[in-house]
Amino acid sequence: MSKKHQYESGKFYWAFLHPKYWGIWIAIVFLMILAILPWAIQHRLATLLGHLAFNGLKSRRETTIRNLEVCFPEWSAEQVLENSKQVFVDQMIGVFETLNAWYSPQWFKDRVTIEGLEHIHQAKADGKGMLLLGTHSTMLDAGGYLCAQFFEPDVVYRPQNNPLLDMLIYRCRATIYKAQIDHDDMRGLIRHLKDGDAIWYSPDQDFGLKQGVMAPFFGVEAATVTAHRRLLKISKAVAIPLYFYRHGDIRNPKYHVLIEPAVEPMPSEDELADAIRVNKIIENQLRIAPTQYMWFHRRFKTRPEGYDKIY
Template sequence: MKAPEQYDPSKSTSKSSMSPPSIQPSAKSPAIPVGTPTITQTHKRTAQAEKKPFAWQFLLPKYWGIWLLFAISLPMIYLPLRWQFWLGRKVGILIYKVTGSRRRDTLINLKLAFPEKPEVERELMAKQVFVNQGIGVFETLCAWFRPNVFTRTVSISGLQHLVNAQKEGRPVILLGAHYTMLDLGGLFCAQFFPLDCMYRTQNNPLLDWFIYNGRTNIFGTQISSRDMRGLVNSIKSKHVIWYSPDQDYGLKQGVVAPFFGVPAATITASRRMAKLGSKDKPPAVMALHTYRQTPDNLPRGKRPHYHLTITPELDNYPSNNEIADATRVNELLEGLIRIDATQWMWFHRRFKNGPDGRTGIYK
């Protein structure tokens, strides 16, 4: 089984790309840096989130396509991981070839973010984004329905930052990003600490039902982006909350700040969240990075390895300048994304809103 041509970030001609972290998985347990505080009993999750009820409207013909996709995909998650990764690569390449608009959007984004790279290198990057996303589909389904398949495949660094904040009785806001690992990153986090997550309701009710219920096995509470009361309750309860501010939601709730050197609409919700805690024990804001390390072809018996990175707490955040705060968050996330830029979802229209509007660039 020959793997598709793959973009290798370590061979990039750009000096702006960061090298992947050095990962040395343990054969017996997750690799945690020496000196990391032990998670106490108070950090452990104590309740199972309630699932959304099934609606009979989900049996209508307009939902049959989703049912068919799940019927085809779910049995495949019981294949060996190396087979799933091979299938994921094939699915990713297929989607890259048949979805012209997504491919075009990805190439436009990469050209804006990496103008110094040759066009052929950006094309390889774009293809690898879809390959990683194809693998991510199987990873997410396994995270929902077969989580034990990833036992002893993850290491973590920076956990002490989160644990120390929790020991001080402070809530934690983890600034994530839309990596192609999707919910597998949440599953790995849950091996070390319980966490809630912010989410946007899907436009398709059946897809939303599948995603929400799949995540109940991972997250403690799923907080709708419109549920301010739920967010306040989680912060007052000193929970860890995963929030991803890396997409373009327009300028009604955001400002223009540079992202990969491009002026882009940047949501400022994280700084508002950081103001919701008590004055004496405000939320600690830090970033989370999830990274997949796999060989091009997983040989028989070889397991993938994943690494989580939690950055130190942002000091003096939020400040009195929302543009400076947005720029700071973008720079933090950009530095993490550059570890392997192809593991981030470049097919979203990240730069559609700018200082003078630029929706037309995607047409």
């Protein structure tokens, strides 16, 4: 149950018919209509909305530009600007891809390939749970849907503050994921891992040093979470890198799921070494499709004494 409100995630309550929720119901109907539009129209709308977001969201725009300047020093100022704009476009494309996954999944038929599925099968054969180390992709739940075509993933999620929105998103995700685990439910997360589940987990954001260590990310020291080490140790699960991305002609896109061999040993006796390895895995993933990542998060916001400020 969410700590944000008293309602249970995924459950309908008659209170949701109160007039204060009517705006959300109308918005949901509108989004369902968007999901059945031809891809050509969805793409044009996403491009327009992406440009509007880039121009209108000053703080997010500046953070994105700064992140790309820091992580891709080989890019010129023009390349940084163009790729920053594309991050916002890809985010909006990801919204439409997620709507398609929720309401019009047949759109993905014959568009998805996978590499490395044998690593999932091997972990299952060994009776191991799997912590799938991924990223905060702009594809959102569309990525989960791609994975669900080949195996049953779980997802760690943060309940929405609005209970109706939380119920609607939870139900949409229920068609994709085997289980949805509240990010505060560590016991539930460990239980699912012990049961042999494959859980999509993204250790790629800055949560300060109470939950991690400083480790290089694209050559720059960044606060790196290490909670997954404890999860792996307690559950005896394996850490398997997972990445998915869009490629090919945007007018007729294809999607690829990349699963890499389990990281061994993980956890090791060295917390910093583990953080460095995980950051390098994520870095290599992001270099495949750099703009399909949420660069508008302040990845380098934690700067201990002696470290230069990034933002």
